[in-house]
Amino acid sequence: xxxxxGVDVGSVSTNLVVLGEHGDVISLIYRRxxxxxxxxxxxxxxxxxxxxxxxxxxxxxxxxxxxxxxxGVIVGADIxxxxxxxxxxxxxxVVPQVRTVLEIGGxxxxxxxxxxxxxxxxxxxxxxxxxxxxxxxxxxxxLGIPIEEFGSYALESTVSCQIAGRCxxxxxxxxxxxxxxxxxxxxxxxxxxxxxxRNYLNNLAKGKELLSPIVFQGGVAxxxxxxxAFEESLQIEIVIPEYHHVMGAIGAALLARGTVRDGKTxxxxxxxxxxxxxxxxxxxxxxxxxxxIVRIQVGGKTLACWGGRCGKWEVATAExxxxxxxxxx
Amino acid sequence: xxxxxxxxxxxxxxxxxxxxxxLLYYKYYPLWEGFLKGLGAEVVSxxxxxKRIVNAGTSVAENELCLPVKIFFGHLIELKDxxxxxxxxxxxxxxxxxxxxxxxxxxxxxxxxVDAKLPxxxxxxxxxxxxxxxxxxxxxxxxxxxxxxxxKIWRAWMTxxxxxxxxxxxxxxxxxxxxxxGGDAGAILSTGDLKIGIAGHPYNVHDPYINLNxxxxxxxxxxxxxxEEMILPRVLEHEANKLPKRLFWSYEREVVGxxxxxxxxxxxxxxxxxxxxxxxxxxxxxxxxxxxxxxxxGIPFMSLVIDEHSGEAGLITRVEAFIDMLxxxxxx
Numbered sequence: 001x002x003x004x005x006g007v008d009v010g011s012v013s014t015n016l017v018v019l020g021e022h023g024d025v026i027s028l029i030y031r032r033x034x035x036x037x038x039x040x041x042x043x044x045x046x047x048x049x050x051x052x053x054x055x056x057x058x059x060x061x062x063x064x065x066x067x068x069x070x071x072g073v074i075v076g077a078d079i080x081x082x083x084x085x086x087x088x089x090x091x092x093x094v095v096p097q098v099r100t101v102l103e104i105g106g107x108x109x110x111x112x113x114x115x116x117x118x119x120x121x122x123x124x125x126x127x128x129x130x131x132x133x134x135x136x137x138x139x140x141x142x143l144g145i146p147i148e149e150f151g152s153y154a155l156e157s158t159v160s161c162q163i164a165g166r167c168x169x170x171x172x173x174x175x176x177x178x179x180x181x182x183x184x185x186x187x188x189x190x191x192x193x194x195x196x197x198r199n200y201l202n203n204l205a206k207g208k209e210l211l212s213p214i215v216f217q218g219g220v221a222x223x224x225x226x227x228x229a230f231e232e233s234l235q236i237e238i239v240i241p242e243y244h245h246v247m248g249a250i251g252a253a254l255l256a257r258g259t260v261r262d263g264k265t266x267x268x269x270x271x272x273x274x275x276x277x278x279x280x281x282x283x284x285x286x287x288x289x290x291x292x293i294v295r296i297q298v299g300g301k302t303l304a305c306w307g308g309r310c311g312k313w314e315v316a317t318a319e320x321x322x323x324x325x326x327x328x329x
Numbered sequence: 330x331x332x333x334x335x336x337x338x339x340x341x342x343x344x345x346x347x348x349x350x351x352l353l354y355y356k357y358y359p360l361w362e363g364f365l366k367g368l369g370a371e372v373v374s375x376x377x378x379x380k381r382i383v384n385a386g387t388s389v390a391e392n393e394l395c396l397p398v399k400i401f402f403g404h405l406i407e408l409k410d411x412x413x414x415x416x417x418x419x420x421x422x423x424x425x426x427x428x429x430x431x432x433x434x435x436x437x438x439x440x441x442x443v444d445a446k447l448p449x450x451x452x453x454x455x456x457x458x459x460x461x462x463x464x465x466x467x468x469x470x471x472x473x474x475x476x477x478x479x480x481k482i483w484r485a486w487m488t489x490x491x492x493x494x495x496x497x498x499x500x501x502x503x504x505x506x507x508x509x510x511g512g513d514a515g516a517i518l519s520t521g522d523l524k525i526g527i528a529g530h531p532y533n534v535h536d537p538y539i540n541l542n543x544x545x546x547x548x549x550x551x552x553x554x555x556x557e558e559m560i561l562p563r564v565l566e567h568e569a570n571k572l573p574k575r576l577f578w579s580y581e582r583e584v585v586g587x588x589x590x591x592x593x594x595x596x597x598x599x600x601x602x603x604x605x606x607x608x609x610x611x612x613x614x615x616x617x618x619x620x621x622x623x624x625x626x627g628i629p630f631m632s633l634v635i636d637e638h639s640g641e642a643g644l645i646t647r648v649e650a651f652i653d654m655l656x657x658x659x660x661x
Binding site for chain 2: 066081082083084085108118119120121122124126207287288289290291309310311
């Protein structure tokens with residue numbers, strides 16, 4: 001049995017997906033990154049290997065997410081792609097006619113517009129994280145309600161309660177005020193969902209034409225209150241794909257499927273989960289910028305380096321990296 | 330008198346004058362260098378922006394200023410111990426009926442207010458609003474700092490003008506400002522399958538530090554890059570005049586003119602607009618450009634807002650996705 005592996009290392013979650021040759025999901029893993037991307041990928045590889053049929057042969061690997069370069073080196077990626085492209089590819093695979101993709105992840109949110117299967121416009125949050133998953137995460141901790149139950153609470157709301165969502169810090173003060181006024185918890189939680197949706201639409205969707213079908217993906221799509229708030233605000237039905245939380249990984253696997261020819265994959269095998277990887281950083285002394293360079297090593301041998309403005313550290317092979325290290329540090 | 334020379338005494342003929350490699354450097358360096366050398370001065374410019382320069386500039390600048398002005402201060406500090414005087418002209422207006430950025434109007438004053446001991450600041454005024462006579466009077470007045478010979482001042486100016494013309498001709502032919510000025514621009518031949526128009530102020534577009542090496546990255550990813558310098562001034566003028574109301578800032582008219590030209594002629598696959606977070610004019614023309622770009626379906630437009638806090642990761646993700654989007658289109 002042949003399959004394609006997709007790895008999405010984000011700020012909050014690390015997701016792995018193995019797709020069959022026809023793009024069907026064979027296995028998936030969703031786990032928290034917890035600030036340790038290498039560990040998260042290795043543990044994820046262990047878990048997914050245990051879950052996969054024994055005769056699986058990985059014939060292509062793609063990585064995406066903010067940790068895409070790191071994970072690409074570890075698993076041996078055939079393609080390393082940004083998360084915007086990966087999400088767009090996955091959405092149009094699941095809903096071929098999709099014209100709008102709303103994606104809200106841990107620390108960033110995106111909107112992608114497609115027409116006739118082609119990305120025509122996109123936007124990503126820049127200066128503020130108020131419209132992202134960590135906003136809800138933070139509030140759920142404060143309210144003492146598990147984030148998984150947020151949706152069901154929100155759906156119980158009967159009277160909407162306006163929360164200032166411009167900034168997550170001010171939203172919190174506003175929420176405390178609403179609690180002290182005696183508003184019901186359900187109404188406050190739904191109010192939060194509405195605030196997040198308002199913030200998202202104002203920041204990212206500003207001036208854009210949101211046409212149906214609209215696909216809503218990313219970890220936050222699990223929250224039924226968010227779906228309801230989007231539908232109320234846009235007056236359009238929102239589609240939430242079955243695997244909404246791992247769409248980035250699905251996109252990466254699909255991209256790998258489109259890249260690998262003749263079965264020549266760089267995949268390093270599931271054994272990588274037991275290798276001891278070390279990352280080191282140092283300041284390059286090549287010029288006055290003194291860029292901070294990260295290097296990933298196994299047993300004292302450099303696998304890859306990155307960072308730095310000039311791009312000289314993003315060299316193709318490990319040997320070249322080793323050579324460069326000797327000459328310029 | 331509208332021209333206020335604040336340098337006071339005459340400078341020695343062999344004085345070394347520093348020109349910071351920031352802001353209008355990318356537009357007028359050959360003119361200024363030719364002029365000052367013609368007057369008998371030694372001219373040195375600072376090097377490309379580095380982290381040290383940025384840190385030096387941001388630590389002395391008013392917080393509300395835009396990043397390019399802060400970096401300008403960093404270059405002044407970089408030069409201060411190497412020169413007898415710094416050249417910080419007050420560029421008020423470069424064509425009839427328009428102004429430049431308010432910060433350029435007050436640049437020498439801002440520089441003097443910087444919290445660092447700087448050498449003498451030479452601030453000739455360039456103002457064409459008041460007509461030719463005033464412009465040249467100011468020029469002669471400034472030239473008197475070096476020589477009493479009006480002929481020599483005139484000849485120096487004409488040397489600068491000739492150098493400037495040659496420079497602009499090179500830029501028009503597609504040479505980048507840093508290449509044309511002899512610096513390293515990491516010249517990679519543009520043979521890409523995509524053509525991307527980079528709109529924005531030259532000091533943002535051509536300073537690799539400010540834009541996190543955007544142009545080099547685009548070229549590496551196989552895109553050809555075109556900028557406003559490669560378009561004839563009269564074409565920029567013609568396109569910018571399509572706005573219902575005349576913009577009263579010259580340099581912004583050029584940015585608008587370039588973007589409108591690319592949209593109109595459909596000669597690029599996409600446009601990336603680089604703007605400074607704290608820039609008033611940029612915030613205004615961003616809306617004008619986005620509105621116009623919407624009318625031209627098929628030419629994606631993306632704004633990249635940059636300040637000293639800009640992270641490279643977010644920028645790379647956006648630019649990569651933008652390139653993917655353009656490639657995806659051309660495949661289908």
